[in-house]
Amino acid sequence: xxxxxxxxxxxxxxxxxxxxxxxxxxxxxxxxxxxxxxxxxxxxxxxxxxxxxxxxxxxxxxxxxxxxxx
Amino acid sequence: xxxxxxxxxxxxxxxxxxxxxxxxxxxxxxxxxxxxxxxxxxxxxxxxxxxxxxxxxxxxxxxxxxxxxxxxxxxxxxxxxxxxxxxxxxxxxxxxxxxxxxxxxxxxxxxxxxxxxxxxxxxxxxxxxxxxxxxxxxxxxxxxxxxxxxxxxxxxxxxxxxxxxxxxxxxxxxxxxxxxxxxxxxxxxxxxxxxxxxxxxxxxxxxxxxxxxxxxxxxxxxxxxxxxxxxxxxxxxxxxxxxxxxxxxxxxxxxxxxxxxxxxxxxxx
Numbered sequence: 001x002x003x004x005x006x007x008x009x010x011x012x013x014x015x016x017x018x019x020x021x022x023x024x025x026x027x028x029x030x031x032x033x034x035x036x037x038x039x040x041x042x043x044x045x046x047x048x049x050x051x052x053x054x055x056x057x058x059x060x061x062x063x064x065x066x067x068x069x070x
Numbered sequence: 071x072x073x074x075x076x077x078x079x080x081x082x083x084x085x086x087x088x089x090x091x092x093x094x095x096x097x098x099x100x101x102x103x104x105x106x107x108x109x110x111x112x113x114x115x116x117x118x119x120x121x122x123x124x125x126x127x128x129x130x131x132x133x134x135x136x137x138x139x140x141x142x143x144x145x146x147x148x149x150x151x152x153x154x155x156x157x158x159x160x161x162x163x164x165x166x167x168x169x170x171x172x173x174x175x176x177x178x179x180x181x182x183x184x185x186x187x188x189x190x191x192x193x194x195x196x197x198x199x200x201x202x203x204x205x206x207x208x209x210x211x212x213x214x215x216x217x218x219x220x221x222x223x224x225x226x227x228x229x230x231x232x233x234x235x236x237x238x239x240x241x242x243x244x245x246x247x248x249x250x251x252x253x254x255x256x257x258x259x260x261x262x263x264x265x266x267x268x269x270x271x272x273x274x275x276x277x278x279x280x281x282x283x284x285x286x287x288x289x290x291x292x293x294x295x296x297x298x299x300x301x302x303x304x305x306x307x308x309x310x311x312x313x314x315x316x317x318x319x320x321x322x323x324x325x326x327x328x329x330x331x332x333x334x335x336x337x338x339x
Contacts, residue, residue, distance in 0.1 A: 010146065010314065012139050013273045014198055017265045017282070018320035019142045019163045 076123060077106070077173055079165045080114040080148040081158040081318070082184050095151045098144040099123070103151075108174040109181040114152045115173060118166070128164055149318050157192050159184060159323045187323050194286050196322060197315035199255060199299060200268075201248050201281035207308035208240035241278070247309055248280035251302050258295050259285035263321035280309070284321035292316075 078098060085107045095103040097116035105112040121127065131137045142163060149160045167173045177184070220228065256262050263286075267279040287295045296313060303311040 010143075011273075012142070013268045014200075014314050015142055015146055016138075016272075017198075017268070018160075018196075018284075018317060019145055021162075021265065 074120055075117045076120050077115045077167045077170055078118045078123065079161045079167065079173065080116070080145060081152050081160050082177070082188075083112050083114065083152060083156055083158050084188060085110050085112040086155065092148070092152050092155060095148050096144075097148050098141045103148050106170045106173045106177075108177040111177045111181060111184055113173050113177060114148060114158070115170070116148070123164075123166060153318045157188050158318050159187050159191070160318045160320050162324070191286070191319040191322060193289050194260060194319070194322075195289055195292065195315065196317035196319045197285050197287055197292075197295060197313060198317060199251075199281060199283055199285065200279060200312045200314075201251060202275050202277050202279050202310045202312075203244045203247075203308060204277045205237065205240050205244070208243040209236050210239050244278060244280050244309075247306050251306065251309070251311070252281060252283060254298060254302060255283075255285055255295070258291050258298060259287050261286040261322050265321070284317070286319060286322045 080097065080103065086105070091105040092103055092114065097103050097118070099116065099118040099122065101116040101118060103114060103116050106115050107113075122131075131141070145163050149158060152158050167176070252262070263284040265282045265284065267282055268275075270276070273279070285295070299311050299313045303309070
């Protein structure tokens with residue numbers, strides 16, 4: 001039964017919740033600050049903001065996208 | 071040559087008896103995956119070019135959704151592949167060491183920690199459960215129409231205030247249901263972890279996400295757990311429940327984290 005679930009592709013957002021925020025953090029020597037969750041979140045925010053702008057342009061005249069301040 | 075490569079860590083496992091690395095796995099740079107062993111432990115690693123994976127390069131890449139998706143999936147694929155051969159401790163994305171010797175030193179230094187963690191997650195699996203609601207389902211019944219003797223301005227303000235209160239009431243009601251659902255699920259889990267609600271653009275949902283949690287469930291209770299999600303979905307028709315998994319224990323192998331992030335909570339023994 002669990003195999004059927006495993007075969008389905010994992011949603012990217014669910015994966016990011018775990019791969020970026022979860023897992024053991026050890027002080028990787030090279031990318032110490034990259035592994036820091038704050039930086040990852042800041043980068044993702046920028047990323048998401050750009051995704052949202054694209055969506056809104058596509059959806060112009062259609063369904064109103066959710067817009068946050070900032 | 072060694073200057074241009076670094077060692078990317080995917081997971082830590084118990085050293086396999088036959089010393090065989092996971093077969094046929096390739097990592098974030100399409101590199102073959104291998105094992106670095108020390109102190110009875112094995113790190114699942116790959117050698118990646120610094121040109122693409124040093125701090126500056128990563129900082130830029132993290133803004134690129136296509137790169138992030140491809141690389142995050144590769145990271146996850148290796149961890150999943152290793153998990154088929156035994157219990158793993160997944161490492162967070164982008165954990166890099168200068169070379170294999172440093173990895174060996176780290177395994178030696180953290181041996182007790184890793185061994186205890188492997189014991190704690192053995193025979194248990196992470197499952198994710200999300201809950202969405204349509205806020206309209208939780209709005210109070212429409213009240214009396216505004217008194218006709220009010221001036222139009224007053225009536226408008228009263229209506230606005232009532233709408234805001236209705237939204238707050240709806241949110242409170244939805245959150246209460248989500249807490250009931252969480253309590254039921256947590257009863258079958260040995261630990262739970264809360265993730266922040268997902269961004270609506272990335273997760274593509276409407277309404278409110280009122281639950282985004284992980285549950286560490288004993289393997290013997292897997293079917294009971296997924297059946298319970300179905301049952302709860304039927305009990306609360308206004309709430310849409312989604313289950314994901316099985317996951318390697320991403321949310322349950324790290325130390326407790328700071329405010330506002332996923333916080334593993336051990337259930338009382």
